[in-house]
Amino acid sequence: MRLEPPVPLAALAAIRAPFAEAGAASVEVPVLQPLALLLDLTGEAMRPRLFVVQAEGGEELALRPDFTIPVARAHIDGGKPEGRYAYEGKAFRAAPQGSARAEEFLQIGVEIFGNGDPADSDAEVAALAWRSASAGGRDDLRITFGDIALFGAFVDSLALAPSLATRLKRLFTRPRLLAAELDRADAGEAARPERFVNPLEGVPEGHGAGALRQLWAIAGIEPVGTRPPDEIVRRLAERAEASRTPSLSPAEAKAVRDFLAVSSAPEAALDAVRKLAGPSTASLDAALAGWSRRLANLVARGVPADRMTFAAAFGRAFGYYDGVLFEVRSPALGDERPAAGGGRYDGLPGRLGAPSTLGAVGCAVRPARAFAGGVE
Amino acid sequence: MSAPQNSPLILAIPSKGRLKEQVEAWLADAGLPVSATTGGRGYTARIAALPRVEVRLLSASDIAGALESGEVHLGVTGEDLLRERIADLESRVMLLRALGVGRADLIVAVPKSWLDVETMADLEEVAHMHLVRTGRRLRVATKYIGQTRTFFAGHGIADYRIVESGGATEGAPASGAAEIIVDITTTGATLAANHLKILSDGVILKSQAQLAASLAADWDDERLAVIRQMLGLVEARARAKGSVMLVWPAERDEAARTALAELVARGARPRANGLLLAEGELLAAQSLLAGAGIGPVAATRPEHLFEPVSAAAESLASRLTVGN
Numbered sequence: 001m002r003l004e005p006p007v008p009l010a011a012l013a014a015i016r017a018p019f020a021e022a023g024a025a026s027v028e029v030p031v032l033q034p035l036a037l038l039l040d041l042t043g044e045a046m047r048p049r050l051f052v053v054q055a056e057g058g059e060e061l062a063l064r065p066d067f068t069i070p071v072a073r074a075h076i077d078g079g080k081p082e083g084r085y086a087y088e089g090k091a092f093r094a095a096p097q098g099s100a101r102a103e104e105f106l107q108i109g110v111e112i113f114g115n116g117d118p119a120d121s122d123a124e125v126a127a128l129a130w131r132s133a134s135a136g137g138r139d140d141l142r143i144t145f146g147d148i149a150l151f152g153a154f155v156d157s158l159a160l161a162p163s164l165a166t167r168l169k170r171l172f173t174r175p176r177l178l179a180a181e182l183d184r185a186d187a188g189e190a191a192r193p194e195r196f197v198n199p200l201e202g203v204p205e206g207h208g209a210g211a212l213r214q215l216w217a218i219a220g221i222e223p224v225g226t227r228p229p230d231e232i233v234r235r236l237a238e239r240a241e242a243s244r245t246p247s248l249s250p251a252e253a254k255a256v257r258d259f260l261a262v263s264s265a266p267e268a269a270l271d272a273v274r275k276l277a278g279p280s281t282a283s284l285d286a287a288l289a290g291w292s293r294r295l296a297n298l299v300a301r302g303v304p305a306d307r308m309t310f311a312a313a314f315g316r317a318f319g320y321y322d323g324v325l326f327e328v329r330s331p332a333l334g335d336e337r338p339a340a341g342g343g344r345y346d347g348l349p350g351r352l353g354a355p356s357t358l359g360a361v362g363c364a365v366r367p368a369r370a371f372a373g374g375v376e
Numbered sequence: 377m378s379a380p381q382n383s384p385l386i387l388a389i390p391s392k393g394r395l396k397e398q399v400e401a402w403l404a405d406a407g408l409p410v411s412a413t414t415g416g417r418g419y420t421a422r423i424a425a426l427p428r429v430e431v432r433l434l435s436a437s438d439i440a441g442a443l444e445s446g447e448v449h450l451g452v453t454g455e456d457l458l459r460e461r462i463a464d465l466e467s468r469v470m471l472l473r474a475l476g477v478g479r480a481d482l483i484v485a486v487p488k489s490w491l492d493v494e495t496m497a498d499l500e501e502v503a504h505m506h507l508v509r510t511g512r513r514l515r516v517a518t519k520y521i522g523q524t525r526t527f528f529a530g531h532g533i534a535d536y537r538i539v540e541s542g543g544a545t546e547g548a549p550a551s552g553a554a555e556i557i558v559d560i561t562t563t564g565a566t567l568a569a570n571h572l573k574i575l576s577d578g579v580i581l582k583s584q585a586q587l588a589a590s591l592a593a594d595w596d597d598e599r600l601a602v603i604r605q606m607l608g609l610v611e612a613r614a615r616a617k618g619s620v621m622l623v624w625p626a627e628r629d630e631a632a633r634t635a636l637a638e639l640v641a642r643g644a645r646p647r648a649n650g651l652l653l654a655e656g657e658l659l660a661a662q663s664l665l666a667g668a669g670i671g672p673v674a675a676t677r678p679e680h681l682f683e684p685v686s687a688a689a690e691s692l693a694s695r696l697t698v699g700n
Contacts, residue, residue: 039537040513044525047538097463170504177500177532199491216489222571223489224550231505235492351511 001051002095004102004368014135015367016088016108018128024086024110029070031090035060041069041351042319049093051103063092068320068345068362069352071111076354082114101337102368108132109342109364113349119290121361122324122344123297129340129363130303133328136370140330141339142307145266146314148172149323150273153287154259158252158278161245163238168248168256173315178256185253198240200233208233252278262312266295269310294324320348324361333369340365384430385599388442388451391419391433395585398477399452406613407680408606425609428602437461443469446592449599456482456560456583460520470589470695472688473610478585480560482520484527484578487549487556488571496531496577499556503535506555517541517548518558520580527558527580546570595696600689607689612680619681620658623650623674624665635668636661652681 007015035052036059051063064070067087075083088108095101110128112121130143151172155165171178203211209229216223223229248256255276262272270291277284299305314325325343329335342363349358368374389403389410390396400410403423410431413420421431434442439453440461452475462468486493493502503514514536518524521538528536539554546566548554558580561567567574587610589603624632626649636644636651639661644653653661658675665673 036537043513043534044516044537045529045534047521047525167501170501171532174500174532174534212491215491221488224487224571225489225555226552227487227490227502227506227555228509231509232490232492235502235505239492239498 001092001103002101004105005374007106007367007371007374011136011371011373012367015132015365015370017135018131019086019088019108019110022084022086022110022124022128024084024112027071027074027085027087028089029064029067029074029087031064031092032061033064033070035062038062038065038069041348046319048096051092051094065093066091066364067107067109068111068364069348071362072113072349072352072360075111075113076349076352081356081358084110084112084114086110106367107364108367109362111360111362113358113360115357115359117293118323118344118346118359118361119293120297121359123294123301125342125361125363126324126326127298127301127303129326129328129342129365130307132365133340133370136339136367136374137372138330138332138339138370139372140332141328142309142330143303143326143328144309144311144314145324145326146311147287147291147324148315148321150284150287150291150312151259151315153284154273154277155256157281157284158255159280160248160252161242163242163245164248167242175313178260181248182253182257185248186250188250194243196239196243198236200236201240203233208237260313263309265305266291266308266310269312273312320345320351322347326363328365328370330369337369338366339370383596383598385426385428385450385602386430386432386448386593387423388432388434388439388448388453389421390436390439390453392435395436395454395478396433399475399585402475402477406610408609426602426606428598429606443588443590444592446590446594448590449593449595450587450589450603452585452587454478454480454583455586456480456520456523456581458586458588459581459583460522463522468591470591470692471586472589472607472692473587475585475587478583480562480583482523482558482580482583483561483567483574484580485546485557485559485561485567485572485574488573494576496533496575499575499578500531500533500535503533507535513537514556515539515548515554516556516558517545517554519545520558520560523580524558546572589692591695600693600696603692604686604689607686608682609680611686611688612682615681615683616678618655619652619678620655621647621650621652621676621678622661622665623647623676624670625649625672628670631668632665632670635664635670639664652678 032053035050038050039047046065050065052060053063054060071085071087075085090104091107092104095103110125112125126143134141152169155168168181171181199215200208200211212229212233255278258276259273262269270288274288298308321343323344323346326341327338328340329338333339340363344361346359349360389399403410408423408425410421410423412418413422419433421433423429423431432448436453437457439451440457442448443451444462458469459465486499493499506514516524516536517539519541521540524538541548545557545559547570548557549572550570557572564574629649633646639651639653639657640646644651644657651661662673
């Protein structure tokens with residue numbers, strides 16, 4: 001396994017210092033994590049990056065690829081409603097073939113669980129990442145923000161048919177499918193799929209599952225697996241509905257494209273988003289107001305306004321982030337190797353078995369990248 | 377016949393099952409019957425016509441590994457296994473010839489009861505619904521992890537995870553081990569028996585047995601010469617199949633050529649007092665010749681039809697740096 005070049009102790013102490021001031025409890029988590037759980041939470045695309053180990057007869061485990069999931073598990077197991085945790089330790093990711101990246105690397109970070117104003121905790125965590133990464137001595141750092149939830153709010157503003165809006169929101173983290181959807185809108189009616197006929201058309205509400213079972217019996221189909229008949233019934237109806245309702249118009253597709261192209265200083269970027277919005281702006285207005293608070297908070301916490309970028313298309317194709325996310329990048333390192341990164345993942349605790357809706361946000365710094373004298 | 381010399385060309389063929397029989401039949405048909413070596417305990421064999429070739433019998437999956445590492449020069453195995461075992465296939469192995477046997481498709485199959493799912497796009501949506509409903513990702517049972525991942529990524533499917541399957545993959549949805557499968561199918565009968573259907577755009581690979589050369593193996597001019605012979609023979613045999621050679625009396629040659637001009641225009645090849653044509657044209661040729669009153673006409677099937685150069689052998693030669 002490739003190691004990182006060492007970071008001098010003084011530099012490491014400087015990078016660590018902001019986390020010590022965050023009032024977080026220090027936490028240790030197991031290096032070995034259940035493979036099935038990691039893949040469930042991050043997706044199959046993570047598998048090539050994982051080191052997998054297995055004791056004879058035991059379950060498959062992976063060396064932790066980051067700390068977020070183990071720290072969230074530890075918090076949930078502790079049973080407390082709120083918590084803030086700082087960690088420092090090695091994480092492990094297999095490098096792609098031919099890459100010289102370190103596969104075993106030091107991470108320092110924080111995870112915050114609680115239900116305060118998310119705009120406040122987002123800004124706190126991003127400012128922490130900024131101060132820590134900056135302490136490494138690089139003078140070319142910038143912090144780039146994105147917001148997965150903002151895309152949803154923007155789509156809502158366009159007042160589309162619900163099935164279409166749901167589909168677009170899902171496609172945000174699947175850039176290729178989203179591009180194909182927008183291209184179809186440009187092609188207009190010619191690219192519309194064939195009209196889908198629901199075999200259960202006309203079956204009264206509440207009798208769908210029974211009708212589906214009859215249809216299976218007539219067709220000689222034996223159902224396997226645990227997918228609920230109701231879901232199949234609902235989706236058959238949705239497909240028929242979607243094939244009847246108008247698809248995205250070229251003008252709406254253009255608005256979505258223009259939104260995704262927004263990338264500039266945050267104030268200007270959010271103004272641009274406001275101008276591109278459609279008629280029903282209630283949830284978008286709320287999201288933009290949240291961003292105004294967040295930006296003021298970031299500046300108050302010492303993140304220089306002229307080092308911030310907001311990129312509307314910045315989201316991740318896999319992983320668990322579902323709101324604001326950010327990366328501290330250095331042109332000298334390249335965008336592919338951020339010195340720090342983090343974001344909001346409110347959906348994750350529930351999937352790990354947290355009893356109620358629990359806000360969650362965190363960040364991690366890679367000291368070997370943040371350190372100005374480092375090469376990785 | 378002399379024994380293989382000190383630097384043999386090693387050919388790996390499957391050591392068991394239907395694929396072994398099919399590959400041996402294919403070689404025998406081309407005029408290269410494989411015979412067991414005395415004392416080889418069934419793990420080595422030889423081909424009398426090619427004394428420089430040492431035949432090794434390995435499992436179909438080990439053949440892929442041996443080609444990747446260069447332990448063997450040539451191997452015959454399924455393309456599905458080559459693509460699964462060798463990450464960067466094109467840079468490590470060269471496919472020389474598809475055998476036309478061992479046909480199998482690598483496919484994505486879902487329960488037949490999913491009436492709303494016909495395409496990969498449907499699956500993308502249903503996988504997301506599964507995640508939202510259960511908090512878990514849709515499980516895909518398969519032995520073909522690499523190809524599944526690449527194919528699913530190409531279709532933008534993110535909300536799934538692979539459950540590695542040891543065997544009887546097609547039973548996974550019924551047993552509850554997974555929701556859907558990616559597996560090899562030949563006739564589809566096993567899928568149907570397990571109440572599964574193939575998605576309309578869910579064919580990942582149309583696989584068949586391939587004769588493949590390792591680019592990592594130790595090559596020299598002599599071994600390349602053996603490849604040229606072997607491929608020449610195999611290709612000549614394939615060309616000969618489906619061809620018919622007609623021969624008519626020499627004194628009627630001109631009349632026969634006039635009668636068959638349209639067949640030549642369609643690709644039949646004139647020979648001295650005769651014509652080489654595709655089997656499907658035989659009856660057409662016979663009625664034209666009979667119409668012109670030409671006979672007797674002999675029709676024979678050639679064993680081999682040789683060309684001076686094997687394109688596959690030459691492109692292998694150009695990929696290898698030979699002679700240093």
